[in-house]
Amino acid sequence: MAGVIHAQDGADDIELDIESESVTPGSTISGTLDNNTPRNVWFFEGSRGEVVHFQLTVTSGTLDPVLTVFDSHGTLLFRRDDQANTRDLDLTVTLSRDDRYYISVARFGGALGSTQGGYSLLLERVGVLSQQGSTLRYDEPVIDRISSEQPELYYTFRAEEGDILNLEMIRSSGNLDPYLIVVDSNRYQIADNDDYNEQTEIARIANLLIEETGTYVVIATRYGQAGGDTAGNFVLTISESENSGLGNSILAPQRIASGESVEGIINDDQYQRYFTFTANQHDLVTITMDQTSGRLDAYLVLLTAADxxxxxxxxxxxxxxxxxxxYRIPQAGTYTIVATRLDGEAGTSLGGFRLQFRIEGSAFEGVNPGIPRLTYGSSLQDQISDADPDSLFVFWGNAGETITVFMNRSDGDLDPVLELMDSQQQRILRNDDASETTQNARIERYSLPYTGVYYIRAMRYEGEPATSGMYALSLQRVSD
Structure with missing residues (x-):
């Protein structure tokens, strides 16, 4: 036994195993007590102000049950033995604090008792008393009243990073103009609302993104707070939005680091997962999404911070x-990976996946830092002269991409010439005149044969007399 809590049940000194089996409110426990097992113990997590209902029913034998509940220090909350005209037990209690609570079901007399038989125990959470500092539970309404004597009430809730929550305060009587405020554990306000959709009877904070795991405080009050003049009853509810949770929506992507591997499941309810990373300009990233179960047809999307x-x-x-x-990162910043399936929401494949992410260094590692870097869609102006007869540029391309490069004269008598070269600066293509009617140079719709570094040389025709002048250079990626 990893540890015990000593508690007093009547005349008996009993030991509560801290690793007892847990029970979830809303479920029913079944058990049998006899000479070999005179007592069963479970635990549940409870919150201050929570109202819990216990219903114990004898299902067989001569069992005379005793129901006892203790807190995590072994302090007795209640002990119930007999109920009028029945061996069954039924009672409702209000918890005084956030704690782990232990439930003991024993027979009368414990190990020295003589009765035995089967039983079932129903544990139900039936509500929360709206007292200052009460803990809110998801989808369990709290009812209370705002007045001049009590213009604001405080509640707490626990939330995890990535949770997306909705809080709603609805007037149920009087002329109350509800006002909701949420603050974090450092008492910094993170959200508030007065009239949701211009409805004075409703205050609603929708899709509140939790950025840090912790305890948060809800202040239920009225417009003007202590200085306000409205009053009335209200119903307060907190609930999770659709796709709440880290990685379940683009609002709360899960962080992933280089070298990290993450596993997940794609199904009709959650057909895409979101991950985020930061990278420097020209970093090379490799992302793999491998099927681990089912018939999943994996699909990857890489997004900018602007989606x-x-x-x-x-x-x-x-x-x-x-x-x-x-993939070469175009600008330093934050990026999002969408791990999904072919056809996304309309897709039909399901299954598990493993996502792996790596940053594999810089695209231009080993390239002379003095050579200008080009990116797709970029254009620049430069000059060819006797002192500077050519210029060298470098870019990163992916196998199968189709590119077009323009070099257009903008002044002088320049006769432009373009060369496309591989990573060893060996010529792949050369162009002097794009057509019979122009001296401008163009390499058009060329499909790159490999992923890596390519060079562009901008120069002039080498004949006499030598030409010179300004030119515009443009590198474009084109669609098929």
């Missing part, structure tokens, strides 16, 4: 697995 799609992949891995390989 713009950067890259998608269906079957980049083996089989039905998805993979984004060595």
């Amino acid at each position: 713009e799609v950067l890259f998608e992949n269906d079957d980049g891995g083996s089989g039905r697995n998805a993979r984004i390989s060595q």
Whole structure:
């Protein structure tokens, strides 16, 4: 036994195992007491102000039951033996504090008793008394009154990082103009509401994102608070929003670090999971989503902090697995990974997955830092002259991407020439005149053969006389 709590049950000194089996309010326990087992013990987690109903029914034999409840220090809350004209027991109690409570079901006389038989015990949470400092439970309404004598009431609740919550305070009598405030454990206000949708009888804080696990305080009051002049009864409720929980929505993505592996399940209720990471400009990231069970057809999406799609992949891995390989991060910042299935909400595949994330260094590691970096969609102005007859640029491309490069003269008599080179600066393509009617250079709709570094050389035609002038250079990724 890892540990016990000593408690007094009548004349008996009993030991409560701290690792007793837990029971959830709303469930029914069944058991049998006899000479070998004269007592059973369970525990449940309770909150201050919570109203709990116990109903013990003898189901067989001669059993004369005794129902006892203790707190975590072994202090007796109540002991109930006989009830008029029946061996069954029925009572309701209000808990005085947040604690773990132990339930003992024994036969009269304990180990020295003579009765035996079966029983069932129903434990129900029937409400919460609205007293200052009461703990709110999800989906369990609290009823109370705001008046000039009591213009505000305080409640607490526990929440986990990533929870998304709704709090609602509805007037049920009088002319009360409800006002709700939520503060964190440091007493900083994080949300408030007076008239939800311009309805003076309702205060509602919708989709409150919990950014840190801890205890929060709800202040139920009226418009103007202590200086207000409305009064009346209200009903206060807290509930979880759809997709509440870390990683279940884009509002609360789960953090993932380089080298970390996370497992999850995709089904019709939760067809996508969200993860977030930070990276530096030009970092190379590789993300894999492998099926671990079922028939899941994995699908990956990479988003910017503004939820713009950067890259998608269906079957980049083996089989039905998805993979984004060595994607170059365009700007330092925060990014979101969406792990989902083919066709998302309309998809039909289900199953478990393993998501792996790695930052594999910089795209331009080993490249001369003096060479300008180009990104897709970028344009620049530069000059060709006798003193500077060519310029070298570098960019990162992915295999299969189609690119177009323009070099257009903007002044002078420059005759532009473009070269596309591989990572060893070996020429892949060269273009002098894009057509018979222009001297501008263009490499058009070229499909990149590998993922990695490419170079662009902007230069002039080498004939006589030598030309010079300003030019505009543009690198574009084009769709098929």
